Amino acid sequence: MTNVSLDFTQILGFQSAREVYGKKLVELGAERKDIVVLTADLLASNKLGEFQMAFPDRFFNVGVAEANMMGIAAGLALEGWVPFVSTFATFASMRACEQVRTDIAYVNLSVKIIATMSGVSGGAAGPTHSGIEDMGIMRGMPNMTVIAPSDPLQMTQFVEEALEVPGPVYIRLGRGDDPVIYHDQKIEIGKAIVAREGSDVTIVACGTVMRDALEARQQLENDGVSVRVLDVHTVKPIDTEAVVAAAKETGHVVTVEDHLTTGGLGSAVAEVLAESGTSCRFKRLGIPDTFPIIGEPHELFHYYGYDAEGISDTVKQILK
């Protein structure tokens, strides 16, 4: 694994997205008396303690029972509450999958699912705790909005934006400190952000891999390659226009996600490009069709070729 020195003119420090949203929920809870929070024995891990302290009547820890939690959330939403439901991505998307699909998405209820430990961010916890299929599963549900914030500070706005969506919203977060990359960036669900401009190639990324996408860009710029970085934080509904423009204007597209290469961002971008008739060189990076080996998150990013070095190498290959 190579160590890449960070350019802190590009990355503005680090914050935990989980803590950012935990605090934001407390702030919103004071204003919005219709917000309730549910978790399945992950109060501490998912930073919900402050909400519980501030609003004990509107906080429910249902124990280790994710499916039941989604059903209860549906019942509360039917009565006009806006439940924020928080568990690990793997449990939200698979253990409770049918409750999410049938009780929440089918009825188009305003339940906001905050899924942590996305991708391999759980590191040595291994595949049982790795939410590596979640975007594919959630993206397949009608009515569901799927978001992978790339900057922890985006979470304050995404939580507010999610409240404006009448139906369900799935937001996936990692586990650790995530790089702050934007100055006062306006967030809009469904609207991709050109995080960095460039004309030779576009790296399309979302979520916790944004740091690597930006580092890869820096390496490539040093080698004279002009790299656009497109932050597709909303995987569904995807910003078709921004994706097609990237392909047309740069001719080369590499997608990067901490997720299987099937079903998630890469698949969504591939669908858009294929149907648009835009021809470009295209490559998806992420976990290949396998259950990941054990390791620290960044070791795994490197192992599967979607850390900065892997992204940079892939870009060079497709530019040949």
Next chain:
Amino acid sequence: MPDQQTIEHLKDKALEMRKNLLKLCHYGGWLHVGGDLSITDVMTVIFEYMLHVDPARVDWEERDRFILSKGHGAGALYMSMANKGFFEPKEIFRTYGKLGTRFGMHPCRDELPGVEMSTGSLGHGLSIAVGLALSAKLKKQAHRVVAVMGDGECDEGTVWEGAMAAAHYKLGNLTAFVDKNGLSLDGFTKDIMNIEPLDEKFSSFGWNVVNLDGHDVAALVDVVDNLPPVTTEKPTVVIAKTVKGKGVAFMENNYKWHAGTVDEETLKECCAELDTKRESERTLQP
């Protein structure tokens, strides 16, 4: 105790529902008729005697909430709701199961105002009912939340997650009826997956348990009259021993009549059989 007139009226309503279900089974097509007939008396008492609902105000805050957790009993729900005036029975007979209908084999909330929740996948309803009952408690509302489940449905683990949560959150405003007809799709529950003793299970989960004959209208009415107040701490489960296909001899206790259709002649015979039984019951009255 309710007067005999009320009981007789409810029994007549149940007879009418059974005949309508069989008609739907003929004119509409494939219907979960076995399970519809097993919950007919329970549903009649719930809709005609127990629930405070108003078809003119489906969003009325004080209404009782009803969840058909065994969503394949949609036929009985449609008939119960039509009887209350939520929709026209003729729309059910005319459109059931046809392209674009509001009346499918499982009820859909979006299509039918008054249906509290879309159901059909088993093991979901109790958790949803827990959410509704929790909400009522949070808002300090006095209505009841009522769920009807199947006994086969109790194979699903989420039923017990919901049961645990209902007791934990002290949801005395929640009442569940279990339609214990002893059959699931493939055969007798005792052979496929034994769920007994169901009453002891609920009791050990912290519920108030009532066992009764689910076709004894007077007993059902009596239970409804004597439910603990909504402010009580224990949820109540009424375990209603029923007969799948109740009222039609060749359907009774026959797993092959989980779902099906009947031809015109059979329909006539079934209705005649039901009428005869009701008449003989009437003449037995003191």
